[in-house]
Amino acid sequence: MAAKETAARHIRDAEDSLIALSHRIHAHPELAFEEHRASRWVADALSDAGFAVRHGYCDLPTAVEATIGTGPTHIAICAEYDALPDIGHACGHNIIAAAAVGAGIGLAPLADELGLTVRVLGTPAEEGGGGKVLMLERGAFDGVHAAMMVHPAAVEMAAMPGLAVTQLDVTYQGKPAHAGAYPERGVNAADAMTLAQVGIGLLRQQTAASDRIHGVVTQAGSAANVIPDASRGHWIVRSDTLDALQPLTERVYRCFEAGALATGCDLSTVPVGPDYADLRPDQALLDLWVANATALGRGFPELPSSVAGAATDMGNVSHVVPTIHPMLGLDCAPAVNHQPEFTAACVTPAADRAVLDGATGMAWTAIDVALATAPTK
Secondary structure: OHHHHHHHHHHHHOHHHHHHHHHHHHHOOOOOOOOHHHHHHHHHHHHHOOOEEEEOHHHOOOOEEEEEOOOOEEEEEEEOOOOEOOOEOOOOHHHHHHHHHHHHHHHHHHHHHHOEEEEEEEOOOOOOOOHHHHHHHOOOOOOOOEEEOOEEEOOOEOOOOEOEEEEEEEEEEOEOOEOOOOHHHOEOHHHHHHHHHHHHHHHHHHOOOOOEEEEEEEEOOOOOOEOOOEEEEEEEEEEOOHHHHHHHHHHHHHHHHHHHHHHOOEEEEEEOOOOEOOOOOOHHHHHHHHHHHHHOOOOOOOOOOOOOOEOOOHHHHHOOOOEEOOEEEOOOOOOOOOOHHHHHHOOOHHHHHHHHHHHHHHHHHHHHHHHHHOOOO
16 A cells, blocks of 8 residues: 555655664653653654654643644653653663654654544653643643554563543641650551551452552651651552542551551542543454554464453553554563663563564554544545
8 A cells, every 4th residue: 555655655755764762761760750851852753753843741741742744633642751760761661662763753744635633742741740640631632633653572462451540649647756765656658558457468369360469658756765656658459440549549548547547547538630630442444554564563362361461551542442552572581671671671672673664563553543434526
């Protein structure tokens, strides 16, 4: 098909710059809502390709909107570029960003001919901040007929099992005292957190197999001879759907209340960003992706049913707009997402191929959508 050949050629012509973009973002990891360099690099690359670019889109300083074409069929291609604390791009958002830019470059010369409006969205803070949720609420996806992005993983998956997620910061406030001389005068906030963790550990015996409850203690005292007067933690609760997430979160909250009740501490909990909805890929759009990825030589191995889901703010988009979120295998097992070994895997030849295949596959899928929605002459 001529349109697909044209898109692929433009992406091949941009290969060096796309891989350089991926490697540059990887080498300069930035945390959620702090992606000032990465978002600027993405915006500049799209501006150079002829897109009309808005930086600081939706009142988010590191969000980007880049638009080309004036056709009636609107396609949104999402770029992520935030990293993780300490381990950098261990989720491969450098690949996601470069692939999104590449798909835009492939579609740019074809948009008007195909009746497309192509919108590449730079979406900050996927790792907990819910950038796409905020952008969705502020109209970034209004009028979009199909939304897509790609994501690296250890193995290829047409669709990621995406769970619903809530995150919260937990604080216990107690009372300090000398731990040796006057322990009875203290109210131990570290004990409150420990009791909550024990309760959560026991709760896990009575939760669904796909439910996940996990967290870290970020403060629990600073001296062994002082009763800790404050403890803090960051916790994440996951379930299959938003409907299932609510009662599970309530049970987890009761574990935190138990810690406060048993020790006499005051408890406060603060949500961290918006809840993420479960991911609901659109089957028709997914079928197009699988056909295009297969044509590019990518295979889809049979995966065990025990593969657990991660979470993404693209899930919220999928409840409103037909959406796909395929996973591009980097053939790096046993290294998996959110490990330092996966950080290293995201700038390998397999990762570079994922940038180009992701860009081409999304461009081809957008072309298929355009041809399917074109008016009959």
